[in-house]
Amino acid sequence: MSLDVEQIRWIAHLARLELADDEIDGLARDLNAIVSYMDQLQQLNTDGIEPLAHPLDVKNVFREDVPASSLAVDEALASAPDRRGNYFGVPAVLD
């Protein structure tokens, strides 16, 4: 499979990336290289091999349900581009 310009635009939109027209060709080339590599991998015979859900061979890692300290409100909001009182300000969202 290969990706066309419309698909590149769509993927960029989903990732909220703004692309200039002259960036698209280069990205299409790069992404197509990745996708064709994946196509190549698909040709491997994987009969009898369990799907891998995680690269680490580790399972069942839990923490106990015990409260730990949270950040102070000022710390939590320290990087907010638009702090409004003790809230994060965001552009108006209307449902």
Next chain:
Amino acid sequence: MTWSESISYRTVIGLEVHVQLLTRTKLFCGCSTTFGQPPNSATCPVCLGLPGALPVMNRRAFDLAVKAALALNCRVAGFTKWDRKNYFYPDLPKNYQISQYDLPFSEEGWLEIDAGQGPRRIGLIRVHLEEDAGKLLHDENGGGQASRVDLNRAGTPLLEIVSKPEVASPEETRAYLEEIRLLLRELGVSDCEMQEGSLRCDANINLHIPQADGSVAATPIVEVKNLNSVAAVERAMRYETQRQFEQFQKDGKKWGEPGVHKATAGWDENSRTTRIQRRKEEAADYRYFPEPDLVPVTVSAARVDEVRAELGELPAAQRARLPAQYGLSAYDAGVLTRQGRAFVAYFEEAARLCGDAKETANWLANDVLQALNESKQAIRYFPISAAGLADLIGEIKATGLNKQRSREVFAEMLAGCPSAKQAMDKLGIKVIADRDQLADIVRRAIAANPTAVADFKKGKTKAADAIKGAVMRETKGMARTELVQEILLEELHRAGSDADRG
């Protein structure tokens, strides 16, 4: 009967319910989940989605989820993993939600409900574990230029329960939600408070309408959101049923036709209507992929058996057992079961002690329930013990005390009097059960009510009640009711035959 009820069609409803698990901390971090904390005071790098922070699964959240899934008759998977659901929204700090996609921890269950027409099973597609988003507050003032976000709720553990489209009416929708609430509260899985958002429901609804040519037309599916109470869900389903039927008569649009899409509607509780929201032009594309920061979880068959063994008797089983064991009606069994296990246990103890299950159920379903509702108490704090109620029921049967005075004794016990006898002494109730004494009072009442006697002779048996009332007044309600009834009928018949002979 409304117009839409005059034509038979099938209502098809699928419910997506989110319940918040009763944990002390969030799903992947140690921030507190306590409701009502000051805004943004329960956050940390993990739930804020700060770079480099790593989530670690809350063991209790997973255990509660497994418990709920088994109570919902689901198959619990031996192997489960988490996935990232990617989308952008201001209440979602990481720009993805950690959820479960292709390997949820449980699938294929059912919930038994009873909407008044006997038990029925609603199939469940899946139950999975995911994290909540934050809370978005829309600024009413400030010209609508900005919204505010509180991330205390972000990362709270949620169980998503997805039903098959098998819920068949607004009443069943209500029964389904009430059953989930009862089940999960009893198991300590969730407190299921819709007002606090610990139980949320989205409903997909459409109608299947038979056509003249024998085909069945399906109306366009609408997903209704913003449902904040069980009553609101039921009302929304009723409204939407009517609306879709009328809309179909107007435009005949069918699900599956080109240009017909699923619509999203918000329920407006004030106007009690649904409002179709602007349809997003693009299809949802969440680009799920396995969450690399969490390792998979395995559940052994032994663990499943262990959790299943700890569930105890669930509401559906209780509703079936109570009629079989105690001869209660399905209705009474439903009323008792709905109040939870502690209430049923109270019933069983009182019934065992007094030996009259039916009467015990009557007291519980009426007077006890009313008292609990008035005091907003749970049965375990009820001032009258099961033994106390059994004592009252036994005393009433032994003395034949009438209902009104029985209630006074009940009220006295409610106020702290430890036994029925003491309560009766305190109220000065001394039941008159002496046959001669009562016969005397009855004869005087008959003599004083010639009209009632005449009516009775004309076949108006109800007329006897007037005389009985006079006897009860005379005895201040302390005459043994059945005995009065028996003597009264004897005396009336005798008066009748005396008159015939005379």
